[in-house]
Amino acid sequence: CFCQLHGQIDDCQCDVDTVDHFNNKKIFPRLQSLLQKPYFRYFQYRNNKPCPFWNISEGKCASSNCVVKSCQPDEIPPGLKGEHPSVIPHDKYSAEANEPAAIEDGCLGSDATGEPAIVSDKVDGTISQATRDNLRKWQAHHDSQSPFCDVDEDRCQECVYVDLALNPERFTGYSGKDAHRIWKTIYEENCFRPDSLPLSGVGTFSAAFRQHTLSDLCLEKRAFYRAISGLHSSISIHLCANYLMKTSDSPFITPKDQWGPNLDEFQRRFDPELTNNQGPYWLRNLYFVYLLELRALTKVAPYLEQQSFFTGKDEEDKETQIAVKELLNLLRSFPDHFDETKLFSQGVVSKDLKREFQTHFRNISRVMDCVGCDKCRLWGKLQVTGLAVKRLMREAQEMSTATKDYFAQPLEDNLFEWHFTVRGPSDTDYQGGIYHGRIILPTDYPM
Numbered sequence: 439c440f441c442q443l444h445g446q447i448d449d450c451q452c453d454v455d456t457v458d459h460f461n462n463k464k465i466f467p468r469l470q471s472l473l474q475k476p477y478f479r480y481f482q483y484r485n486n487k488p489c490p491f492w493n494i495s496e497g498k499c500a501s502s503n504c505v506v507k508s509c510q511p512d513e514i515p516p517g518l519k520g521e522h523p524s525v526i527p528h529d530k531y532s533a534e535a536n537e538p539a540a541i542e543d544g545c546l547g548s549d550a551t552g553e554p555a556i557v558s559d560k561v562d563g564t565i566s567q568a569t570r571d572n573l574r575k576w577q578a579h580h581d582s583q584s585p586f587c588d589v590d591e592d593r594c595q596e597c598v599y600v601d602l603a604l605n606p607e608r609f610t611g612y613s614g615k616d617a618h619r620i621w622k623t624i625y626e627e628n629c630f631r632p633d634s635l636p637l638s639g640v641g642t643f644s645a646a647f648r649q650h651t652l653s654d655l656c657l658e659k660r661a662f663y664r665a666i667s668g669l670h671s672s673i674s675i676h677l678c679a680n681y682l683m684k685t686s687d688s689p690f691i692t693p694k695d696q697w698g699p700n701l702d703e704f705q706r707r708f709d710p711e712l713t714n715n716q717g718p719y720w721l722r723n724l725y726f727v728y729l730l731e732l733r734a735l736t737k738v739a740p741y742l743e744q745q746s747f748f749t750g751k752d753e754e755d756k757e758t759q760i761a762v763k764e765l766l767n768l769l770r771s772f773p774d775h776f777d778e779t780k781l782f783s784q785g786v787v788s789k790d791l792k793r794e795f796q797t798h799f800r801n802i803s804r805v806m807d808c809v810g811c812d813k814c815r816l817w818g819k820l821q822v823t824g825l826a827v828k829r830l831m832r833e834a835q836e837m838s839t840a841t842k843d844y845f846a847q848p849l850e851d852n853l854f855e856w857h858f859t860v861r862g863p864s865d866t867d868y869q870g871g872i873y874h875g876r877i878i879l880p881t882d883y884p885m
């Protein structure tokens with residue numbers, strides 16, 4: 439086969455055949471059934487967010503393949519709409535406590551001595567003035583911080599819910615200069631490249647990028663490029679696997695037209711002879727991003743295992759919890775093949791690099807609002823958000839292990855709301871600053 443891959447996956451301790459076997463036999467079947475569960479089927483997003491970079495009205499795709507069918511409110515399981523006992527409405531606190539405070543230093547709240555400004559070791563349910571101050575700081579922190587991704591706020595007014603099973607990622611026909619503009623913006627302005635490399639035309643930019651830079655790039659920058667390229671491959675493979683085979687010249691879908699795999703299209707995109715030898719490398723990047731995500735999931739497994747995946751449908755929620763646990767156990771059985779400890783391990787330079795990383799990633803998430811095809815935008819947003827959220831969850835984990843002081847507010851259902859004050863480790867982005875936060879956790883969560 440022109441696209442048969444073998445051998446080691448660059449920058450990982452793993453080969454293609456091992457991943458294929460593990461995925462095809464173990465992960466894929468389980469994921470398929472998990473994706474049918476209500477908790478994972480519905481995705482909430484703001485579908486009309488303006489493109490912050492250019493006017494997209496001309497590049498709008500009018501094809502019916504680009505249309506996304508959003509759900510009516512009564513189709514959404516109640517738990518997903520926030521009807522959850524553990525979700526605390528803001529008005530649980532006084533109006534004063536809910537006001538975001540004007541804090542000069544954003545999320546940092548240390549006093550002049552550098553010690554935590556407020557420390558509470560209470561374990562009862564009373565909310566002191568100090569705690570209110572904590573909450574205000576957290577509110578401001580929460581509202582202003584989202585380093586990796588422009589995430590739509592939870593239950594935002596303008597958001598819609600989409601049933602992903604009814605809107606599968608597949609061929610839409612979105613192409614040409616508008617689609618290329620998005621990819622070009624992502625690779626040329628938001629991936630890492632040396633200043634000396636001139637911006638080039640679509641079709642050559644990616645090859646030029648690889649030839650000139652990849653071998654010279656440090657691991658972090660290469661990993662970033664490879665994650666994005668892997669995402670691009672994933673989109674291309676999905677559209678080839680579920681392609682519209684037309685039987686007439688009609689611009690509309692006719693009853694004789696069929697959806698199915700299109701090998702010629704796949705070959706056009708990945709055959710080495712047709713892609714200046716890049717195709718196999720782009721496919722390997724898909725394996726790379728897969729291993730990166732597996733690693734991220736394994737790291738947050740203890741957190742995911744505590745989740746209730748609440749939708750309000752008891753039976754299904756229990757099944758989801760069990761299925762997630764089984765999947766996580768499977769992931770644990772797969773040795774770690776991506777060593778993230780090598781990333782950002784070079785002191786001060788790494789801190790700057792990490793910040794640059796966040797800016798690029800955030801920009802890419804915002805470029806998704808410039809995608810002119812609604813269906814492509816939905817899946818682009820979903821996938822970029824997925825990559826970023828896993829990173830954020832890791833950060834939350836790091837913070838909770840650095841927790842210094844906290845008090846707990848009991849809620850229903852064996853849940854506690856923890857209010858905490860942490861000192862960020864000085865050798866990380868938190869730079870030894872003091873952070874205040876709150877998080878809802880099960881009573882027996884290991885602190």
Ligand code: FAD
Nearest residue numbers: 608609610611613617620641644667670671677720814818
């Ligand atoms: P493109 O895929 O547009 O690629 C442009 C150039 O990038 C290529 O010429 C090549 O040099 C380089 N390149 C290609 N693949 C890689 C890679 N993996 N890594 C690095 N460089 C690469 N279309 C659909 O039909 N369905 C969708 O769901 C869909 N979702 C999309 C989501 C987003 C966010 C975007 C930006 C586009 C989406 N598209 C979708 C459009 C699709 O990605 C292509 O742009 C379109 O099919 C035109 O393909 P093309 O052959 O011109 O090359």
